[in-house]
Amino acid sequence: MRLSDIVGASGLVSWAEAGFLSAMVAVGLITVYTFARRNLDRFEQARFMPLVDDDPIVKKEDRDEHA
Amino acid sequence: MNVQMESFVYDDKVVRKFVLATVVWGIVGMLAGLLAALQLADPLFNFEIPWITFGRLRPLHTNAVIFAFAGNAIFAGVYYSLQRLLKTRMWSDLLSNINFWGWQLIIVAAAITLPLGITQSREYAELEWPIDIAITLIWVVFALNVFMTLKIRRERHLYVAIWFYLATIITIAILHIFNNLWVPATWTDSYSIYAGVQDAFMQWWYGHNAVGFLLTTPFLGLMYYYMPKAANRPVFSYKLSILHFWTLIFIYIWAGPHHLHYTALPEWASTLGMLFSVMLWMPSWGGMLNGLLTLRGAWHKVAEDPILKFFVVAVTFYGMSTFEGPLLSIKKVNYLSHYTDWTIAHVHAGALGWVGFLVFGMLYWLAPRIFQAELWSKKLSEVHFWVGTIGILLYIVPIYAAGLTQGLMWLTFDDAGRLAYPDFVETTQKLMPMYWARVVGGGLYITGTLMCAWNLLMTWKRRPATYEQTVHQAPALAPNVRPTVESPSDLEASGAHVANVAYRLEYFMKARWHARWEALPFFFSLMVALAVISASLFEIIPTFLIKSNVPTISSVTPYTPLELAGREIYISEGCYNCHSQMVRPIRAETERYGEYSKPGEFVYDHPFQWGSRRIGPDLHRVGGKYPDLWHLRHMKDPESITPHSIMPPFPWLLTEDLEYEKIPKFMLAMKRLGVPYDQGELDRAIDYARAQAKGIADGLVEQGETSGLENKKIVALIAYLQRLGTDIKKEPAAGTPAAVSH
Known part of the structure; x- marks a missing residue:
């Protein structure tokens, strides 16, 4: 028996349906995880991550003053 | 407890190089596009020169803007933000440099071979097999540098932008390898191992997802980093960004077959592609709203700040394009739009509006920081914004009109039931005014890009004699301790009468699996790869293994x-x-x-x-x-x-x-x-x-x-x-x- 026989016997519709359902289940699980209350604090902290690493912009005048 | 602080300096030199390459190649790629637009308005602009004839120039244009302009911008944005989000310098300066010079060599090789007609003819993957191998090697260098940087990071949580970067690295590798399986005939010729229907399927699995994972996910990562920076506000909803990420990863990869509606591709595959394309509305608009709502309470800044203007228009075009994409994937719409300029207008709304404007916003934000000097002219960047925006509109509106005109003229029958426009060239003639309008729109967009280049050049000229190396400090990363789960269970302690399975379920849920995975980049990347590969296999396996997909015809013989x-x-x-x-x-x-x-x-x-x-x-x-x-x-x-x-x-x-x-x-x-x-x-x-x-x-x-x-x-x-x-x-x-x- 070849792999193509197994795939062929399973039919096209079942592949499409199984794929669709698996994607839906995955999306459902992600949604539950995302909105789980226990993650709220961690996510709230993570929101600010880009804002805590700022490099200063050096103005030309400031640099000249320090030179 | 005393926390040992570690000192480190970021590598911005590589960022400066990638910024320069972004601007230079952007101009080259856009000029190639402008010349291609002129050639469609009047074939005289082919000048009877083989190397710049439309058929050879168009791949040069697409490759230059995708891999040279957008590609270098991705590297610039990632190298800058990744170091800061992980509180560490890149793992290897050598690998960063190999990444930079290797990528530029690939671009030069493309700029030489494509005009010479050396091509595999697979859209957005035209480059011949030796260059394909070079791309693979350089991508591995980039990936290795990123993963090793993750390993030496000083920040436990991986910010969502990094998730998008990882998805890009992994998925592009998968797409590139499986779309570029060939048998070489000579040093400059090779044949895809796939044929006909299966080749078309693989090409558009790649083509669609190259848009998804080279022009969408990395730029979403950049949006989630640079937009909050520019607005000085945190992202509107981190939850929405996570939902955005995972739903996009799970859904995008399925949608490729919508490029092949009504073709010889089996109908089940094209229907599946349509279905998932329509579902893409959900994550895409979630991301767009998250971007725009990040400016909640800061909209007054948009009026004064050209960087925010670029970002707002970019995200708006992201929303428009991701609304239109699913619309075009619906079979009845595709019936009209396919093969027409409607697709070209759609692509350019995304490319010029979303990708281009996000890059320009990022460049203007980066310039003062990496050149350590104030932007030379805020006024000029403001003018760039308006010239570019008008340019986009002047490009896409006539081309939408051209697409609809073409589609309708091709499909129209007269009262006697005959084709109303049987002569193809009749439909072409009707498009000429719209093609000339596109030249004007494209010209304006390039004018804006030249303004950006000038502004950045003048900013660079104001740089200090030697760049200051700001020393940052952060504690070393503590070990990734598995969260403890209280025992006995809360349920048990409360005296609730529940079955044993409930205790176990509670224990499982408290283990906070995803929180641990987020801190384990290699495992996280594996999950992304599994999502992408398993979704792909649902379509690839039946396409390749069910013989009834491609009924053979006995009179079909090989070419002489x-x-x-x-x-x-x-x-x-x-x-x-x-x-x-x-x-x-x-x-x-x-x-x-x-x-x-x-x-x-x-x-x-x-x-x-x-x-x-x-x-x-x-x-x-x-x-x-x-x-x-x-x-x-x-x-x-x-x-x-x-x-x-x-x-x-x-x-x-x-x-x-x-x-x-x-x-x-x-x-x-x-x-x-x-x-x-x-x-x-x-x-x-x-x-x-x-x-x-x-x-x-x-x-x-x-x-x-x-x-x-x-x-x-x-x-x-x-x-x-x-x-x-x-x-x-x-x-x-x-x-x-x-x-x-x-």
């Missing part, structure tokens, strides 16, 4: 040696950029072109040549439609045969010699792919080819053409064109050697 050589010329000249080879089972198409295309007709087509546009008519049934002399004169001077044609002339095909000695190599590569050429055919390939060429050339002499054409490229191309779509019209000749039966 001369036809194969002609096919190489067709590919090399980039004919697929303007002509499809796929008659859809739609009455307007069968009336215009003939019998609709069957999957079994393409089993020897390595690579497939279905194309994605009809700047000129479909060619699948062109075989036998016109005499050889018509083809010769048409290639020499299209307008003399078809007045008002915008096809460029190809006079060099009548003077350049056909390389007969390469034909056995082409056939051998095909044989390795399973095309049934026997050894005798391979041994006598050149003789067969010369005999067929002589027959065509003698016929041309009889009709008044000069002699000596049997050694020229034109006879091979004529042989190929005359073969197209003719197999189903003939009876299979039993016992005839496959390759010489014509």
Whole structure:
């Protein structure tokens, strides 16, 4: 028996349906995880991550003053 | 407890290099696009120069803007943000430099080979096999540097932008490898291991997801980093960004087959592609709203800040494009839009609006920081914004109109039930004013890009004599301790009467699996890879393994040696950029072109040549439609045969010699792919080819053409064109050697 026989016997519709359902289940699980209350604090902290690493912009005048 | 602080300095030198490359290649790629737009408005702009003829220039334009402009911008943005989000310098400066110089060499190689007609003809993956290998190596260098930087990071949580970067790295690697499986024939020629329907499927699995994972996910990552920075506000909803990420990863990869509606691709695959494309509305709009709502309470800043203006328009175009994409994937809409300029307008709304403006916003934000000097002119960046925005509108609005005009004219019947516009060139003529408007719009957009380049150059000139190296400090990363789970269970302690399974479920949920995975980048990446691969396999396995997908046709035989050589010329000249080879089972198409295309007709087509546009008519049934002399004169001077044609002339095909000695190599590569050429055919390939060429050339002499054409490229191309779509019209000749039966 070849792999193509197994795939062929399973039919096209079942592949499409199984794929669709698996994607839906995955999306459902992600949604539950995302909105789980226990993650709220961690996510709230993570929101600010880009804002805590700022490099200063050096103005030309400031640099000249320090030179 | 004393926390040991570690000191470190970021590597901004590599960021500066990638910024420079972004601007330089952006200008080159956009100028190539402008010239291509001029060529469509008036073929005179082809200047009869082979290297810049539309068929060769268009791939140069797309590759330059995608891989050189957007690619370098991604590297610049990632190298800057990744170091800061992980509180560490890149793992290896050497790898960063190899990444930079290697990528630039690849771009230079593309800029040389594509104008020379060295191409695999797979859209957005045209580069030949040695360059494909170079891309793989450089991508591995980039990935290694990123993963090792993750390993030495000083920040436990991976911010969502990094998730998008990781998804890009992994998925692009998968797409690039599986779309570029080929058998080389020579150093500059190779054949895809897939043929016909399966090749088309793989190409658009790649093509669609290249848009998704090179022009969407990395830029979403950049949006989630640079937009909060520019607005000085945190992202609106981190939860929404996580939902955005995972739903995009799970859904995007399925949508590729929507590029092949009504073609010879099995209908189940195209329906599945449509379904998932429509579902993409959900994550895409979630991301767009998250971006725009990040500015909640900061909208007053947008009026004053050109950087925020660029970001707002970019995200708005992201929303528009991701609304329109699913719309175009609906079969009935695609029925009208496919092969028309509607797709071009859609692509450019995304490319110019979303990608381009996000890059410009990022560059203006980065410039003062990486050059350590104030932006030279905020006013000029403001002017750039308005010129660019008007340019986008002047580009896309006429091209949307052109797409609708084309689609409707192709499909319209008169009262007598005949095609209202049977002459293809009639539809082309109608588009000319819109094509000229596009030239103006594109010109304005490039003008804006030049302003950006000037502004950045002048900012760079204000840089200090030596860049200051800011020393940052952060504690070393603590070990990733597995969260403890209280025992006995809360449920048990509360005295609730529940089954044992509930205790176990509670224990499982408290383990906070995803929180741990987020801190384990390698495991997280594995999850992303699994999501992408498993989704792909749901479509790939049945497409490749169910034989009924491609019913064979006994009269379909391999190309003759001369036809194969002609096919190489067709590919090399980039004919697929303007002509499809796929008659859809739609009455307007069968009336215009003939019998609709069957999957079994393409089993020897390595690579497939279905194309994605009809700047000129479909060619699948062109075989036998016109005499050889018509083809010769048409290639020499299209307008003399078809007045008002915008096809460029190809006079060099009548003077350049056909390389007969390469034909056995082409056939051998095909044989390795399973095309049934026997050894005798391979041994006598050149003789067969010369005999067929002589027959065509003698016929041309009889009709008044000069002699000596049997050694020229034109006879091979004529042989190929005359073969197209003719197999189903003939009876299979039993016992005839496959390759010489014509």
